[in-house]
Amino acid sequence: MLTTSRTPARGEPVSPGLLFGCVFGLLLAVTAGLWTMWPGLGHSMNIRQVEPPSDDHYLAYDGGGNIEHQVLYFGLDGEAIAHLRRADVLLLGNSRLMFAARPGVLGRFFESRGLRYYALGFGFREADRFPLAIIEKFDLRPRYVVVNADGFFSDSLSDAATATVSDSHFGAWRKRWEAEASHAVRRVLHQTVPNWIDLFGRAGFLWRREVIGYRSRSNGTWEVYPWEPASLAVEGRDMHLPPLNIRETESALRFHAAMAARGAELVLTFVPTPKPMAGGPALFAELLGVPLVTSHPFGLGSHDGDHLDHNSAVVWSESLVRELGRVIQ
């Protein structure tokens, strides 16, 4: 084991190891004490309050690490892929759709029609190429594909998707293992001391707190933490703006053809957001000759300046299924 070069003499300075332990222990103790006793210090989200909603959910995102791209592209979760293969309806889009798609509402609607649905949207402004790659990889044959047209038809891959498709099965497995190990350690570590940035958010990033996300195996929907009440109203939009460009047009036509070849009917929608709109859903619907189901219930709000807050998401999902009822039999 460790050997010392000489025996310390009486009156010599304290051992660095001991000093390190004392100072570090003191800092931890003071922090733990403050965190427990200081009023309001624990009010914000912290990882110790977060639990996976059920056994049906797996870790999708934590601590800056996104792993759902790997899980679904490489089929790392057999149960999730089995549900994905069986889905009659796929919901596609970016993170705005994933926040907005509430399983309670959607589940009741689709079950009443004898259909199974799966939300195959992704964060990181994911567009059409990545979900299409998954559809082709697993040879999915849904009856309906509902697309949040907001920035979807752009023939592009997000950075996360680019990293995923150039990864190997082993690399994906490794990344998931590391993320889950990190998540487990964080949950234990932060029982005692917080990560101050997770707790209070990052100065200057008022709506950009670290989020922890779990994804349902059975229907693909997200549960995210923290998901605070709305702090910003979401205004209505003119669905005919802005104009289409050639890249978007070609991308939309290609995607529509790919779905038609699989026997799927395409339906477009639009999830309201306070952010600038990236694509005119009405124009896409006209171009493709497919139904557009949009609604903007009164009083929608956003908690982070981008996505709907939980209550608004439920309201929007309810309005979506009302509209969908007219086109999905």
Next chain:
Amino acid sequence: MNFVSWAFAAFFTIVFAARLTIGRRKIEPAFVLVLIVSSALFYAWHIPAYIGILLLSAGIDYWAALWLERVPQSAVGRRRWILTISLGTNLGLLAFFKYSGFFMRVLADLTGEDAAALPPELGIALPMGISFYTFQSMSYTIDVYRGQLKALRGFWPFFLFISFFPQLVAGPIVRAVEFLPQMPRRRRLRACVFYEGAWLIVSGFFLKMVCADNLAVYVDEFWSRGAAEDAGSGFALWLALMFSGQIFADFAGYSNIARGTAYLLGYRLPLNFNAPYLAASFKNFWERWHMTLSRWLRDYLYVPLGGNRHGRVRTYVNLMIVMLLGGLWHGAAYTFIVWGAIHGAALAVERLLHLHRDDGWGQQLAVRVGWYAVVQSVVLVAWVYFRSQSMEEAGLILGNIAALQDWSIGPRETVGALFLLPIALHHAYVWVEERRLLGPVAPPTRAVLAAGMVYAIVTLYAGTADFIYFQF
């Protein structure tokens, strides 16, 4: 394997346990075997099949060095052929994995073809650390060719030199003459060695997880906004400073962890960073920044090109060639080439003005201070090219700084800049220490600092981001 991962924590715990048990003198065959196997495992954790590339590079160089020793010095032609095979293999691997896509884009630019119409890039992931271990491997063959080093008889000791996991992925680039003599040397793990290694590891993780990763959040989020038309000079300059801090903390952090883990396992790795933003000349910057790469470029490129032995013009040309290739080494993009060109031109101008040495008119305080400002400003400009996705983006950010309009920065920028503070304090301490105004940090002070840094790591870490130099 990434140092900032639980996989590495578990991995290093096992290897260190082996050091404490079966490797107490460091030279025990069982411990050497553990190091070889663990280094291979460390590398295979990225993409298992790529261990073959590492073995290929090491195997060719091992064989070339043995062959070089058998061929007499007088057989110059044959010796050159052997060296060419070694260098060709390494440079060929680099060219294939790193530059094929880039050269296709350059060709398309030159011929006026639509780059998007070209066949898709090979879609092959870059083997982690290929730029580092190929350089290390080449230095061995060149040293044997020059007669400065005896070829190793056994392949596995050579493989350990190439693949030693602390420095395998992002350096420091260790020369064979530094590493090989350490292999048969006994090193017991004394308490002072443990503290030194632990200090390096803790400071490395602090630089990476607290400084670099937090700075990266701001840089990644706002970099493209720095190129926007309405971005003020203060904001654009803030971004450039944030990135200069990020890349230092990221790379110096990696180097510290590498040196610390190696030290705990009984090996000394060379210093790679020494407060580079104190440099008062471009020459001095390269004596402080990525020191093992600049040393490699000097010994294996600049000097063979003729160095400063063939007149002034040839010296300037050599400096430009070396720095251009140094830029290209970092990555296959025009922005890296411009980064290298800026440093090459700056080194040449500095030499022209005789400001690379501490004599003559360069001794005057006003000149030194003025030149320090020039050096650090040019370094900052070069970092903007290094970080930008395109030449256009870099030009827009620099244009916004040069516009000298709107220097206001908000609370977000001020808070973000706090993560630069530890880097500034480190530089300030080195400055004071170099002038012998203060001595090295005493062990008890280090212990208190280390406790504070570990506390900061636990409570302020910012997600897990790969090291910037992993992509090189």
